[in-house]
Amino acid sequence: xxxxxxxxQVLLLAPDRSAAAAALPLAVPSAWSAAGxxxxxxxxxxxxxxxxxxxxxxxxxxxxxxxxxxxxxxxRKIPCKHALALLLLYADGHVTPARRLPFAxxxxxxxxxxxxxxxxxxxxxxxxxxxxxxxxxxxTSADDGALGGGARSPNPxxxxxxxxxxxxxxxxxERMRAGLQELDRWLADRIRVGLAASELSDIETxxxxxxxxxxxQCGALANRVRRVATRxxxxxxxxxxxxxxxxxxxxxAVGAQRTSALASQLAxxxxxxxxxxxxxxxxxxxxxxxxxxxxxxxSRTREDRITVxxxxxxxxxxxxxxxxMVLAFGAFGNExxxxxxxxxxxxxxxxxxxxxxxxxxxxxxxxxxPTPAVAGPAPTTIADATQAYGWALAGEPWLERYPMCVAxxxxxxxxxxxxxxxxxxxxxxxxxxxxxxxxxxxxxxxPVRIMGEWSAEGFLPLTxxxxxxxxxx
Amino acid sequence: MSAESLGASARSEWSxxxxxxxxxxxxxxxxxxxxxxxxxxxxxDPAVELLNRAAAVATARRSGMRPGRxxxxxxxxxxxxxxxxxxxxxxxLTRMLAGQHDILMPEWFARCRAAxxxxxxxxxxxxxxxxxxxxxxxxxxxxxxxxxxxxxxxAMPELRIRPxxxxxxxxxxxxxxxxxxxxxxxxxxxxVETFLDRSxxxxxxxxxxxxxxALDPTWLPTLILELNRAPFHAMTERTRVELLGVAQLRTxxxxxxxxxxx
Numbered sequence: 001x002x003x004x005x006x007x008x009q010v011l012l013l014a015p016d017r018s019a020a021a022a023a024l025p026l027a028v029p030s031a032w033s034a035a036g037x038x039x040x041x042x043x044x045x046x047x048x049x050x051x052x053x054x055x056x057x058x059x060x061x062x063x064x065x066x067x068x069x070x071x072x073x074x075x076r077k078i079p080c081k082h083a084l085a086l087l088l089l090y091a092d093g094h095v096t097p098a099r100r101l102p103f104a105x106x107x108x109x110x111x112x113x114x115x116x117x118x119x120x121x122x123x124x125x126x127x128x129x130x131x132x133x134x135x136x137x138x139x140t141s142a143d144d145g146a147l148g149g150g151a152r153s154p155n156p157x158x159x160x161x162x163x164x165x166x167x168x169x170x171x172x173x174e175r176m177r178a179g180l181q182e183l184d185r186w187l188a189d190r191i192r193v194g195l196a197a198s199e200l201s202d203i204e205t206x207x208x209x210x211x212x213x214x215x216x217q218c219g220a221l222a223n224r225v226r227r228v229a230t231r232x233x234x235x236x237x238x239x240x241x242x243x244x245x246x247x248x249x250x251x252x253a254v255g256a257q258r259t260s261a262l263a264s265q266l267a268x269x270x271x272x273x274x275x276x277x278x279x280x281x282x283x284x285x286x287x288x289x290x291x292x293x294x295x296x297x298x299s300r301t302r303e304d305r306i307t308v309x310x311x312x313x314x315x316x317x318x319x320x321x322x323x324x325m326v327l328a329f330g331a332f333g334n335e336x337x338x339x340x341x342x343x344x345x346x347x348x349x350x351x352x353x354x355x356x357x358x359x360x361x362x363x364x365x366x367x368x369x370p371t372p373a374v375a376g377p378a379p380t381t382i383a384d385a386t387q388a389y390g391w392a393l394a395g396e397p398w399l400e401r402y403p404m405c406v407a408x409x410x411x412x413x414x415x416x417x418x419x420x421x422x423x424x425x426x427x428x429x430x431x432x433x434x435x436x437x438x439x440x441x442x443x444x445x446x447p448v449r450i451m452g453e454w455s456a457e458g459f460l461p462l463t464x465x466x467x468x469x470x471x472x473x
Numbered sequence: 474m475s476a477e478s479l480g481a482s483a484r485s486e487w488s489x490x491x492x493x494x495x496x497x498x499x500x501x502x503x504x505x506x507x508x509x510x511x512x513x514x515x516x517x518d519p520a521v522e523l524l525n526r527a528a529a530v531a532t533a534r535r536s537g538m539r540p541g542r543x544x545x546x547x548x549x550x551x552x553x554x555x556x557x558x559x560x561x562x563x564x565x566l567t568r569m570l571a572g573q574h575d576i577l578m579p580e581w582f583a584r585c586r587a588a589x590x591x592x593x594x595x596x597x598x599x600x601x602x603x604x605x606x607x608x609x610x611x612x613x614x615x616x617x618x619x620x621x622x623x624x625x626x627x628a629m630p631e632l633r634i635r636p637x638x639x640x641x642x643x644x645x646x647x648x649x650x651x652x653x654x655x656x657x658x659x660x661x662x663x664x665v666e667t668f669l670d671r672s673x674x675x676x677x678x679x680x681x682x683x684x685x686x687a688l689d690p691t692w693l694p695t696l697i698l699e700l701n702r703a704p705f706h707a708m709t710e711r712t713r714v715e716l717l718g719v720a721q722l723r724t725x726x727x728x729x730x731x732x733x734x735x
Contacts, residue, residue, distance in 0.1 A: 184521075192497055192498050192520045193497045194497025194500065239494065243494045243531070244527070247524050247527035374560075389538070390538065393536035409546055411543070413544050421544065423543070425541060426543045427540055428541070437598035440628055444549055444621055444624065445547050446550075446552075468560060469557070
């Protein structure tokens with residue numbers, strides 16, 4: 001006899017935050033028809049969105065293995081939002097005892113028979129069961145991964161019943177898989193002949209690979225390859241930098257072909273780093289973090305004819321702050337429009353992209369007008385900022401830049417090179433940074449609040465929070 | 474394992490991997506991994522195996538990065554007790570430095586100094602660099618910047634700023650705001666007249682602009698009103714817009730650069 005779960009317990013069953021958020025609005029009695037329950041199961045037909053109702057059933061009779069789910073929707077999330085919504089409805093007492101609907105009765109019977117059997121006849125039971133082709137059984141593997149198996153994208157294809165679309169997704173996954181294999185072969189070939197080989201310093205070698213990756217729809221990796229190419233010969237120790245980058249790309253290529261073996265958030269991070277895009281609506285469906293967010297800094301880079309603008313947001317309040325990165329893109333030299341001014345704060349929701357760490361986000365609903373926040377985010381010591389970067393990197397090893405806000409003094413180390421330093425240590429300023437004079441003039445040799453990005457090239461200052469002004473560098 | 478010995482073993486493992494990667498696994502055999510640095514997913518191909526091991530060591534190195542040793546610091550400049558110039562005034566100076574209505578720059582400096590404000594610190598390098606070619610501006614900048622100008626010149630020799638201001642050659646622009654005319658009302662009437670007889674062409678703008686910059690400030694609202702009312706003509710429109718810009722920026726400047734009521 002199953003114990004009725006509570007509302008919160010149901011939400012804990014969600015495979016990710018977005019499924020939980022998506023389920024909540026569906027848990028209203030008007031969206032359901034013939035919802036019923038008995039001692040061991042809940043079932044119902046979800047009728048709110050599609051012409052064909054989704055048949056949903058949850059088996060609660062297995063106390064050890066936990067609930068099992070069945071839904072005729074195309075989502076590959078287990079449980080899907082419909083199953084969660086049905087359970088929420090049940091938890092809230094909106095489902096009354098009834099006779100099992102035929103589809104639920106048949107499914108529950110099959111499950112019971114299989115459990116009673118204790119034999120390895122799952123496959124046979126499946127073969128005998130007259131279920132629609134896209135109707136995945138809950139006992140099969142939940143996640144084959146986009147590139148390791150089926151055509152799964154980070155956004156569940158809700159109209160995936162469309163065979164054309166499934167075919168397209170499958171083709172894309174195949175293309176990406178071929179591209180990643182080619183990248184990995186290329187990397188191994190370079191290691192075989194050695195980094196000192198002359199073809200590595202030929203930009204053509206890299207460009208061909210990048211073009212191949214673009215064809216394979218691994219755009220994010222193609223840009224990464226181009227960035228690594230610029231590091232060849234850039235300084236006497238470039239072999240180390242390039243080997244690091246090649247090894248991380250290798251890890252991404254291997255990881256992307258085995259996402260089913262990774263934790264789901266990390267697997268999503270791998271997908272994004274290789275080039276799969278996440279639909280904005282899916283991100284917005286996630287549970288937001290509501291807070292006061294300080295617009296702490298902005299940086300721009302050019303990536304293959306596209307300007308990428310990163311806006312760094314930091315939670316207001318004492319350290320440690322929560323950082324978020326909002327990306328905007330401007331094509332063909334168009335300036336990216338700045339939505340929020342640096343040195344102001346907004347009150348509202350941030351929705352996180354999936355990934356090994358929560359960093360990239362979208363600004364959702366905001367309340368009120370931006371307020372000035374010229375003091376900037378709470379600064380940390382350089383040692384603490386470095387450690388936070390280390391933890392972030394442990395979550396996503398291919399992370400290229402990470403924000404920091406420190407109270408530090410600029411100090412020269414000769415040859416026109418500078419570091420920023422406090423009592424816990426020093427970080428080199430990125431050699432490409434051209435506005436060091438402003439940092440030095442504002443500091444006057446005293447500690448100043450500096451927000452910037454740490455990357456393999458060093459610390460890139462973006463904003464100074466001095467006195468009653470945020471100076472954008 | 475302590476952090477130090479872990480760091481040392483990561484360094485030695487990394488240098489082994491870099492050496493072999495530079496020469497190539499075709500030419501050098503890949504030695505066994507040091508304890509703790511074995512490949513997470515062993516492979517038969519030595520090149521793949523090297524990449525596997527390098528990925529693990531590179532991630533450990535990057536995420537275990539520690540800040541460097543602090544170098545010796547430069548002697549800080551003494552704390553300046555004067556209030557900072559208001560952000561709006563800094564924004565006006567930024568516009569003038571970009572070439573917009575820079576005829577008002579001498580007045581901006583005179584008023585900033587009279588109001589007892591500090592210069593916007595982040596504009597100091599740009600002002601001092603400009604001062605290398607304009608000694609009169611340099612003197613005005615350093616008069617307000619105080620000790621920080623010389624300090625910056627010493628702290629950043631790469632800027633090649635002189636530690637002390639130069640001297641103004643005879644006959645050069647003195648970088649002072651123009652004095653007000655004896656009868657500003659008459660000047661406003663004369664400016665309005667140039668729009669009525671269409672003599673306020675772009676060729677004549679320099680002279681009229683100077684008159685607007687010199688005007689007694691109490692007449693600025695009247696001038697703005699008259700310029701807004703001036704009849705449209707294609708020949709004078711550009712001048713009208715320019716003069717309005719100067720008059721408006723000057724009005725804003727007067728509003729923010731007044732001594733703080735103590």
